[in-house]
Amino acid sequence: MTSKNLLVELFVEELPPKALKKLGEAFASTLADSLKAQGLAGASAAVTSFASPRRLAVHVADVASAAADKAVSQKLMPVSVGLTADGQATPALLKKLAAVGADASAVSSLKRQMDGKAEALFFDSMVKGATLAEGLQKAVDEAIAKLPIPKVMKYQLADGWTSVDFVRPAHGLVALHGADVVNVSTLGLKSGRSTQGHRFEAAKPVVELRDADHYASQLLDEGSVIASFADRRADIVRQLDAAAAKQGLKPIDDEALLDEVTALVERPNVLLCQFEKEFLDVPQECLILTMKANQKYFPLLNAKGKLTHQFLVVSNIRPADASRVIEGNERVVRPRLSDAKFFFDQDRKKTLESRVGGLAKVVYHNKLGSQGERVERVRAIARGIGQQLGGEALAAQADQAARLAKADLLTDMVGEFPELQGIMGAYYAKHDGLSDDIAFALEDHYKPRFAGDELPRNAVGIAVALADKLETLAGLFGIGQIPTGDKDPFALRRHALGLIRMLIERELNLPLAELVSQAFKAFPATHGQAQAELAFFLRERLVGYLREAGYSAQEVEAVVEARPALWAEFPKRLAAVRAFKALPESESLAAANKRVGNILKKSDAPVSDTVSAALLKEPAEQALHEALQAVAPKAEAAFARGDYTGSLQALAALKAPVDAFFDKVMVNAEDPALRANRLGLLAQLHAAMNKVADLSRLAS
Template identity: 80%
Template sequence: MSTTRNLLVELFVEELPPKALKKLGESFARDLADGLRSQGLVPAAPAVSSFASPRRLAVHVKDVASAASDKSVSQKLMPVSVGLAADGQPTPALLKKLAALGADASVVPTLKRQLDGKAEALFLDSVAKGATLAAALQKSIEEALAKLPIPKVMQYQLADGWTSVNFVRPAHGLVALHGAEVVPVSVLGLQAGRVTQGHRFEAATAQIELRDADSYAQQLRDEGAVIAGFAERRADIARQLDAAAAGEGLKPIEDDALLDEVTALVERPNVLLCQFESEFLDVPQECLILTMKANQKYFPLLDAAGKLTNRFLVVSNIRPADPSRVIGGNERVVRPRLADAKFFFDQDRKKTLASRVPGLAKVVYHNKLGTQGERVERVRTIARAIAGQLGGGVLVQHADQAAMLAKADLLTDMVGEFPELQGVMGAYYARHDGLPEAIAFAIEDHYKPRFAGDELPRGDAGIVVALADKLETLAGLFGIGQVPTGDKDPFALRRHALGLIRMLVERALPLNTAELVSVAFHAFAPTHGQAQAELAFFLRERLVGYLRETGYTAQEVEAVVEARPALWAEIPKRLAAVRAFKTLPEAEALAAANKRVGNILKKSDESVAAVVDTARLAEPAEQALFEALQSVAPKSQAAFEAGDYTGSLQLLAALRTPVDAFFDGVMVNAEDPALRANRLGLLAQMHAAMNRVADLSKLAS
């Protein structure tokens, strides 16, 4: 009889890669539980707990059966005509099939006949014995390990000196407990038991004998000095960081990725307060923060104004009675890093940004697109064109100078050491060179927005250079066929496109997108590929996705985008107008009528001019529609030209009654060609009047 108990599986290994630990732990727990569920050992939605520390991956699953229930199975064998002879006796083919399944001719009378498509087939009913926990767990562990998102596999030898295995790190222990009983499974040359190890230095005993599956986390904490759960350990670190910072009246820098990485480096976190010499604060704080976070995994402390202080927090993996040696060691280690940053900063300022620009001609940007120097000239060309449209004069001058200098910091020592600071350091060096703040901001901001939700560039010059930089990137790479496919986007062109869209829409820039694409391609040599239509379509697709994420429905977005507004800055107002129009009682009927009109005009064999001869308006219904149009269309047009898109659409509500009457009482495709052309012209006029703000046919259900 099957019994249900909780299950604990732990793989004890050498230190795992910290940046991958969180995903490794989640994957191991999820896939092992999925394997047990697929074999009928756990409920459909089992309670699963994941554990991951630098030296262990573990999972606790509740209510795991010792064996799965038996299942009735109906197995198709073959068509009756193949399995049975004319006299009803089994054919050799059927006997061979039965033998392969462990049956013989005695079961032939029990075989079922069922229609399978157009012919009858033979089916064998049997009972499949449910998997035992040992067999199911063996399969589940192997599958879970095979699916681990291992960043880099290593090969190592087992204790026998001959056998080699591949895994993320050498594994030294395996625990598998069903309740208090050991499940006899093996993996990576290890036999399952109930013994694990705690903290490398601070465990109470060298080995921990686990009582049962449910005592795992508590025994590791009490006897092993280890917080096994990743989430629990992370929360403990965050609490300690906040408490230590609050004691100094400061706050730790917020960085989820750093917190995850530090959580993956320690098993028994202990936050300690350290400091460095205040003279280093003369270096831009971005440099100091980056070197402390990236190289040392420290948490810099900021004051209430967000300014860096000379104190920082360290998350130690040990808790000595006297932490002074740990604190002193970390303070000694950070000094050379900060000194390097100060040296780079001092050396870089000995040369102006402008003096570095010629050196960009020696830096390859792309083997098909030339050097960074050539790229800078293209960005300058695009920037001057955009600035000329947005402001001219001083803006053109500032944008051109910022575009010329924007990539110069790539040749500085600081950016060479910390590529993440490109743009940021350019701004500092521009200020040191005495350049206006507008140019410094533009140099720093021209990479923005760098990710979803990032802030947009400050100031007009920053917007111009950021637009030019993204347009040059998109036009250049589309022109040589480097187009994103599927989930592959090595040059982050989707991100560049989204940044371009956000600036146009959120800053309400009076720029024609099609003209921007044309300007970008014209900055390249005539021999450069002219993939303008392809890039325009790509931008349109990204625009649709962006608008959907802002909360508008697919129907609303399609209606506005299909109207192809030249200025994407108008799109939010158009969307708001469409949403307001949809609330009108006349909206649905007008949308349906608009769709019908569009279909009629598309199907017309003759070219349709939006011209109406009033003398040929024979029917009262078409006369009424024409008169309504003469009244409504000019008012709607005036509202549209004044930017009142909501008012422009709502005026169209007056057309519902004459439109309905027209379709009820008028034959559009009259036999008389002149009459037919006149009616099509009337519909063309109405279609044009109705679709200025949006393609209302897209709102039809």
């Protein structure tokens, strides 16, 4: 049994660029995993993926020509079914043995073994390991079947009768074990060693591969193709940076565009182009988007991040004179930029205010009405938030911004490029003479749009952004559109995270319960009242947000269970809990707190937190009462001024009296008055200890 490196390539027509990276990774990993599962490759065998516009390939190191034979123990059936009372094989057992390739002579060698509560018969045998041809055929079939194809197409094979479903028509299959061809087939193709290079620049139209290890080098030298997706991408980045640096500029940073362009070329060649400077009068976001989305160009920015009239093209050919390629790309981009300029000029002929009425004709959701109705709900919520954050002046600004926030949806520019919603609203607001506060709010009310995105820049934007997200959450929860599992078609988790980030990172003095209540009040009385469901959903997102911020599950649970009204307090409370955990007294106090909570829960009668000094009989309970009288005011004062760390650290003085109390005092005394008094003392202790966080959650 020999081991050699294996190369498999599927040569196809141009693959969908946005899917190529995933297709290449899936093809390689599925095929390699299948070989490993069959014992043809080691678990740690090196796997290299290749993907270009016209090929998917994988190189697997140290693949055996045949897998080792494997001992297998097969469960046949319960003993009671397979053997008669005198130990003879039943017809059922003989039939089962025949199915696994054995006969009656094997009965005596069958093993008896407990299987759950019953004894079963097991047949031990040696299964011959798969040959590479057999195993690779299975692996190729699995790799084809499991490809994450975005859209399947049906095409006919060369015989004119047979049809195949695949992502694109396939024209070649290579399977090399070292220098030897492995006979496999798929999609009507039989394996060989021939592949094709670049459509226009290959030194040879057909590349005859010598062996598995020379695949990438031969394709590069003879086929003018960089087969590795990662290598091709790195080459594009290098060329983009070098070309931009010559002009003192920087290419726009866009990972998705880089992946897509990498999937469009086999041998990249970056060229510098330009357009007329007059187009720079159009907002740069419009020009950048049209160049990226429609033409796959890389706009160039100056040191201040402003768009210039130059851009970079990633060509798939390398002519000696590239002027024709450059001229062609400059000619193609011009109409796109002209369209953007036309849309911008036309949109500015109407004010945003004049467009608001038209929102009544735009459906938002069939159960939630029009965009016009939605705007009115957002306005009501934004006014309330503005009033709380900045009084009547901010409420009026928030109301105005909320009224205009969706007006740009009716502009030609946003109709062509929905990604520019909000951004264009800000430009048009400034053109209409509105203040920067309002203009920024129109752009920022969608923020944060994704994890790590910046928050709104000013208080008006915060108010409208909060209102917009609250209206969305309350509206969709009210009609039962609650995210389940991995399904979240309306991105409500993203809206919830944005809401949480604004409350915490901007330290807003806004109680969450009031915000949720305000949001539902903006809807008609017939709207579903799902405040509890929404509050629970937000709590789950909060826990995830805090865990990602680096706090432990124990720390987060302790603070969340304290249920602060203001979520802006969470960072300070968590920092206080972390500092408290570092104290030598913390573990004992947390355990005592948990014990106190359990005692209070088990009390048959309601517990009052009043304590009569006259009923404190034991020295230990007297000492605890005195300590609590001294410590509680200090902790309360620190808590009142927002010094949560100081509040918790003041509790450290209670360790010794609390320990002594539980050692010396019987809480559930027979005398009802003594029992009630001691429970009252514990209630006071529990209240004092759990203002900042539920310390019982820190108990190990």
